[in-house]
Every structure is written in C-alpha cells, then in structure tokens.
Amino acid sequence: MEFLPAEIAGIFLIKPDVFCDPRGFFSETFHQEKYKTVVPYNFVQDNMSFSQRGVVRGLHYQLQQPQGKLVFALSGEIFDVAVDIRRGSPTFGRWVGYNLSAENHRQVFVPPGFAHGFMVLSETAQVYYKCTDFYNHGDEYGILWNDPGIGVEWPAAEVILSDKDAILPTLANANPADLPGSAG
Numbered sequence: 581m582e583f584l585p586a587e588i589a590g591i592f593l594i595k596p597d598v599f600c601d602p603r604g605f606f607s608e609t610f611h612q613e614k615y616k617t618v619v620p621y622n623f624v625q626d627n628m629s630f631s632q633r634g635v636v637r638g639l640h641y642q643l644q645q646p647q648g649k650l651v652f653a654l655s656g657e658i659f660d661v662a663v664d665i666r667r668g669s670p671t672f673g674r675w676v677g678y679n680l681s682a683e684n685h686r687q688v689f690v691p692p693g694f695a696h697g698f699m700v701l702s703e704t705a706q707v708y709y710k711c712t713d714f715y716n717h718g719d720e721y722g723i724l725w726n727d728p729g730i731g732v733e734w735p736a737a738e739v740i741l742s743d744k745d746a747i748l749p750t751l752a753n754a755n756p757a758d759l760p761g762s763a764g
Contacts, residue, residue: 581608583618586676590691591662592618593678594650598685607685610650610710619689621648621712628654628708631700636739638697639663639727639748642719646692646760648712656705657681658698659735662690665723665751666760669693673751675732680707693760695723699734721758722748 582595594615598607608614610623629637639661641647651660663675679701680686690696692712725741726734727750749755 581614585618586662588662588664588671588674588676591676591694592689594618594687594689596685596687609652609687609708615650615689619648619650621692623650623710623712625711625714626708627711627715628706630704630706632704632740633700633702634736634738634740635700636697636725636734636741636745638745639695639723639725640697641665641693641695641721641723641760642713642716643721643758643760644719645713645716647715648689648691649696649709650687650689651680651696651698651707651709652685652687653680653682654706654708655682656700656702657683658700658702658705658707660688660698661696661732661734662688663695663723663730663732663751664693665695665754666693667756668761673730675730677732697725699736699739701735721754723754724748724750727751
C-alpha cells in the first residue's frame, strides 16, 4: 500500500494493494491501523452516489461539522478534486485532482477544511466515501465548480449540475465567515 502526499499538505493519493487471480481481485479499502499515520481521524458515516457521464457533484464542504473524506470509485471513473479553502492557509485557493476508477483502485483522502467534488468520466460511476463527521443539511456550503479564480482543469466542458450547485459563489465572492479558519 502506498500513501502519496499531494502538493497540498494533508491530501493523500492512496494506492491499496490489490491481489488478482483468475477469480477476480481482493483489496482492503480501509484498515485503521494502516491508515492512521495519514488519516488521523475516525470515520463515522459512509456515503455512496451513482451518477451518469458529465455529472459534477461539488465543490462542497461543511463549516461547523467539517468532513474529511476517503473517496474511491466502486464502478466507472471519476475526476476527483479537492480545493484548499482554509482562510490563512499558504495553499488557499489551490486544488489537486486525481482520476479514480474501479480499475485503478486508487483512493483520495481529503481532510476537513477543503471543498470537494468530482466529475464522472465514464458512462456511469458509483462513488463511495467514508466521512469523518456526520452530514448536516443545515451546514451545507459550496464553491462554484468552474470558479475561474481557482482554475480547476476539468477534463470535460459539458456538465450536468444540480440547480443548487449551478448557483454556488466563487471563492472570491464567498462570505469569509462561511469559509474554514486558518490551517494553523
């Protein structure tokens, strides 16, 4: 198993060991003892989504109950993005993105304090993610998926968005009180 740090501190690309034979494959998707050095959080909620090609979900975050997320694709392929939105962070406004697929078995850990989203690249995709805090509908925030000030290099221009995600503010127009505090 490999834990590869991203250019932004706290984010890791994880390459689990995958054991293949004529029957298929086996892989541990999470093992607390192995992950604890890079994921020093407890997971309290697991989520799964199913989406079609071109769907963008995000960029989402929670403020009062920030969620760290361990994300991977159970089927299909996605482009997964994390944006540092922590006021005072030396990497504020920077992003990283990774292709995660059922074939490459890769995972991304996104710590609390980051906006997160993904774009579906395959016909459909099932995305599974473990969260470090509970989802709270009243604590939903987001940043516009194609914010030019952030400049995420999404792999496709034609997207399908929820009505809510289509009207999210840019990072520059977000209320500073609605952004996580300094990274310390």
